[in-house]
């Protein structure tokens with residue numbers, strides 16, 4: 001379905017980003033990976049799906065590096081047809097103890113990076129398909145873009161902001177073939193959440209298994225993690241023809257978290 005399309009997924013060396021990159025590659029999209037840590041493993045996994053894959057090491061907190069990445073992607077593949085703004089970090093502390101430097105980093109990586117990548121991707125998306133425009137922008141927000149939790153001020157502010165940016169992007173392109181939507185997962189067991197499980201286990205002197213149960217039990221009625229594969233399938237749907245008129249939606253996949 002996505003043959004001859006190019007998808008750039010920020011923060012795709014691990015977790016949800018890698019899951020979405022693999023799902024889009026399985027539909028034939030060429031992939032631009034980004035993120036820190038191991039690059040060879042993710043590159044090999046995606047190459048095995050028979051598509052072209054490349055990598056750019058942009059630090060998503062730095063606008064100049066984001067510009068460089070978008071130029072690199074356009075030079076390599078001609079155009080970024082699908083942009084998945086996924087890179088994100090977390091910091092957990094009460095507001096009075098929240099380090100100002102961590103606030104700036106969370107806002108830069110979880111929110112401002114999506115603005116920069118989007119503004120740079122839009123002109124080519126709008127010119128695609130003989131001037132009719134075709135593009136998909138998918139913002140990885142969170143259930144924390146819809147509701148709050150204590151001790152996550154920067155993350156909750158960034159994710160609410162990202163849903164606002166999603167709506168504006170959708171509206172500004174509503175008469176074109178470019179859509180923009182947000183995906184809002186509940187708990188997904190990735191390195192980002194494993195750190196929170198480990199901190200809970202250490203703070204309470206309980207096992208990792210007990211900490212995991214508590215974490216799910218506090219917020220997620222299904223008592224189940226959402227998986228990167230399920231999120232990848234939702235991204236594929238948004239890129240499909242059936243997603244042509246899905247615009248400005250914040251779609252939670254959260255085991256009932258926000259329904260409470």
Ligand code: NAD
Nearest residue numbers: 011012013014015016035036059060088142187188190192
């Ligand atoms: P993760 O820690 O597994 O992956 C984050 C990715 O972002 C990694 O590839 C990392 O290298 C990259 N990254 C971090 N800082 C970066 C930077 N400055 N520049 C470039 N890349 C950077 O996390 P994840 O759980 O897969 O999270 C992915 C997205 O999903 C985030 O936006 C997160 O907020 C969101 N999310 C996660 C959950 C969850 O439960 N895991 C729930 C809701 C939303």
